[in-house]
Amino acid sequence: MSATLSRRNALAALSGLAGAPILSMFDAEAAPKAYTLMPQKLTDGVWMVAGVPEAINTANGGAIANISILSTSEGAVIIDTGPSKRYGEQLRVLAQSLTGKDVARVYLTHFHPDHVFGTQAFPAESVAATEGVIKGLTELGEGFSAAMYQAAGDWMRGTEVVLPKHVITSSVEDIGDRRLRLLRMKGHTASDLAIFDEQTGIIFAGDLVFLDRAPTTPHADIGAWKVALANLGGIPHTMIVPGHGPAEDNTRGLDQTRVWLTEIDAIIGQAFERGLDMTEAIALPLPEWTNKIALARYEYERTVMHLYPKLEAAKLPKVGGRG
Amino acid sequence: MKVRLILACTLATLAGAASAAEDPMHSPVWAQLAARHFGTTPYVYDERVVVTVPGIVENQAQVPVTADARAVPGVTKLMVIADLNPIQHVLTLTPGPSAPYISFRFKVEQATPVRAAALAADGVWHVGSRYLDAAGGGCSAPAMARKDADWTETLGAAQGRIWRDGSGLARLRLRVRHPMDTGLAKDGTPAFHIEQVEMKDENGASLGTLELFEPVSEDPTVTMLLRVQPSTPSVSIDSRDNNGGVFRATVPAPWKSSQLANP
Numbered sequence: 233m234s235a236t237l238s239r240r241n242a243l244a245a246l247s248g249l250a251g252a253p254i255l256s257m258f259d260a261e262a263a264p265k266a267y268t269l270m271p272q273k274l275t276d277g278v279w280m281v282a283g284v285p286e287a288i289n290t291a292n293g294g295a296i297a298n299i300s301i302l303s304t305s306e307g308a309v310i311i312d313t314g315p316s317k318r319y320g321e322q323l324r325v326l327a328q329s330l331t332g333k334d335v336a337r338v339y340l341t342h343f344h345p346d347h348v349f350g351t352q353a354f355p356a357e358s359v360a361a362t363e364g365v366i367k368g369l370t371e372l373g374e375g376f377s378a379a380m381y382q383a384a385g386d387w388m389r390g391t392e393v394v395l396p397k398h399v400i401t402s403s404v405e406d407i408g409d410r411r412l413r414l415l416r417m418k419g420h421t422a423s424d425l426a427i428f429d430e431q432t433g434i435i436f437a438g439d440l441v442f443l444d445r446a447p448t449t450p451h452a453d454i455g456a457w458k459v460a461l462a463n464l465g466g467i468p469h470t471m472i473v474p475g476h477g478p479a480e481d482n483t484r485g486l487d488q489t490r491v492w493l494t495e496i497d498a499i500i501g502q503a504f505e506r507g508l509d510m511t512e513a514i515a516l517p518l519p520e521w522t523n524k525i526a527l528a529r530y531e532y533e534r535t536v537m538h539l540y541p542k543l544e545a546a547k548l549p550k551v552g553g554r555g
Numbered sequence: 556m557k558v559r560l561i562l563a564c565t566l567a568t569l570a571g572a573a574s575a576a577e578d579p580m581h582s583p584v585w586a587q588l589a590a591r592h593f594g595t596t597p598y599v600y601d602e603r604v605v606v607t608v609p610g611i612v613e614n615q616a617q618v619p620v621t622a623d624a625r626a627v628p629g630v631t632k633l634m635v636i637a638d639l640n641p642i643q644h645v646l647t648l649t650p651g652p653s654a655p656y657i658s659f660r661f662k663v664e665q666a667t668p669v670r671a672a673a674l675a676a677d678g679v680w681h682v683g684s685r686y687l688d689a690a691g692g693g694c695s696a697p698a699m700a701r702k703d704a705d706w707t708e709t710l711g712a713a714q715g716r717i718w719r720d721g722s723g724l725a726r727l728r729l730r731v732r733h734p735m736d737t738g739l740a741k742d743g744t745p746a747f748h749i750e751q752v753e754m755k756d757e758n759g760a761s762l763g764t765l766e767l768f769e770p771v772s773e774d775p776t777v778t779m780l781l782r783v784q785p786s787t788p789s790v791s792i793d794s795r796d797n798n799g800g801v802f803r804a805t806v807p808a809p810w811k812s813s814q815l816a817n818p
Contacts, residue, residue: 450613507718507726509658509778510619511607530611537613544730544776548714551729552792552804 265387267295267319269326274471275432277303279330280479285445285526288315288346293387294380295319297346300436300473301327302429306408307336311427311436313350315384317391320350337407340396341438341475342421343368345376352394359396362416364423366395400425419457426464433470440464443477443485444524446531447492449538454497461490495519496535504543510536580668580684582638592634597679598672603627604683606671612663612689617772621658622671629676630655637770639667641739645770653763654724654780660772662737663689706734711802717790725783725808730776731794737769749775752794756787785810
């Protein structure tokens with residue numbers, strides 16, 4: 233079996249051959265892909281590059297998550313780095329052109345690949361993350377990498393997992409004239425960072441908040457997630473930038489994420505209690521309101537596959553063992 | 556209902572060339588697999604045999620599948636085959652008095668057609684097919700349990716529950732802790748898997764047997780529909796692995812209708 237040849241190695245091998253005469257005819261098609269990064273100004277000195285409300289695919293190159301850029305007197309602050317080396321490189325150029333300065337600090341909100349695989353484009357010393365994020369990337373980064381190469385294809389070329397060098401231990405950081413509150417939470421993953429900008433009152437929620445796009449749950453603890461949402465809701469703020477979906481000056485993202493988690497969790501829990509197997513639970517109808525939510529069916533299906541094995545292990549009664 | 560009869564022997568003679576177009580999955584290996592598993596018994600493609608797989612594979616080592624041949628009369632065997640897996644034969648249910656239905660999870664090495672073949676009263680294998688899109692790697696990844704030094708402590712530990720549904724069948728959900736090593740993992744662990752499960756009533760009468768093969772996921776978790784008497788207080792389940800390990804479980808069968816509305 234060829235399991236030792238990763239997709240990344242395969243692509244690298246192919247690009248190494250690109251100069252060979254037999255492949256030169258493909259050069260035109262192999263021209264580097266470029267993302268279209270369109271910064272949306274949220275307020276003075278704060279921009280969001282919106283992710284598309286889609287699953288990762290070879291058309292969007294994995295650019296599905298929101299990325300934020302803040303200007304400070306010391307340099308740009310970037311929140312999450314996107315899905316690939318190429319994205320990270322474009323993001324760095326964009327941040328320089330918007331703020332007129334180089335990047336002073338990069339924060340990673342959590343360890344999922346659509347948020348962190350652009351990290352390679354930045355000096356590792358400037359990239360800050362919690363110990364939990366670094367641990368998660370250490371353990372699962374290579375697996376994420378294989379999955380990203382599979383889902384996004386050539387967009388991932390040259391992308392490697394790099395670990396942040398700055399471990400977040402404090403709850404506040406001053407970058408130039410901007411004071412940022414670093415809120416270490418959990419629920420979407422075992423370590424989620426939300427950032428509150430004191431100057432503008434904006435909460436950058438990472439994937440603790442989704443809006444009009446169904447939440448993802450591969451590493452979720454739904455109970456803890458709902459606690460985190462309640463805690464975020466208790467912070468007076470002017471705007472919430474979700475990990476996926478539009479930034480708005482209301483609590484729609486907090487509310488919708490909480491209601492989705494509550495209702496999906498209940499549907500799956502009831503399916504389990506009725507004795508349904510996974511494929512049967514997957515086929516159940518979703519609440520009417522989720523028709524307006526991008527990827528509702530897709531993420532529900534994934535969530536069934538994430539939660540069911542845990543329910544079975546925890547809740548099926550013990551009935552025997554070794555004879 | 557499209558039902559096309561193809562004689563497996565004819566197919567073998569023609570080396571599959573003429574018949575390849577008949578396979579709704581256009582699988583390159585199906586003709587050989589059919590000849591191997593069905594021998595000279597004829598088979599048809601029959602949409603009444605329903606294979607259900609998810610639209611997305613979230614975990615290549617735990618892909619949920621339901622094979623349901625309840626719409627075909629007199630099914631005596633239900634076999635599940637994944638054409639492009641390194642080990643294609645996933646499991647065979649011999650339902651006895653019970654329903655030709657099983658839900659389970661299995662490991663996939665790449666995208667593949669998944670088949671459920673039901674040997675029916677007419678002496679013909681009725682084959683339902685479904686294409687499963689997947690990234691792969693499930694067969695050659697070591698079992699999760701191999702990272703846990705204490706995995707032998709829980710080997711064979713069983714969990715289960717029975718629901719009675721409106722049609723009088725007992726819906727058994729069963730989970731047995733077992734690494735289900737394929738023998739293909741990079742760590743060189745030899746094949747080690749549960750190979751037989753038999754369900755019996757309180758008098759020892761068989762309620763069906765299940766043969767499992769290497770592709771069935773670690774900690775096999777299955778759902779079956781057993782035909783038990785209303786008076787049956789419990790179902791006993793005897794499992795055996797290929798190292799001679801024997802595991803025994805008894806699942807109470809309370810006679811009360813569940814909320815289950817024939818899914």
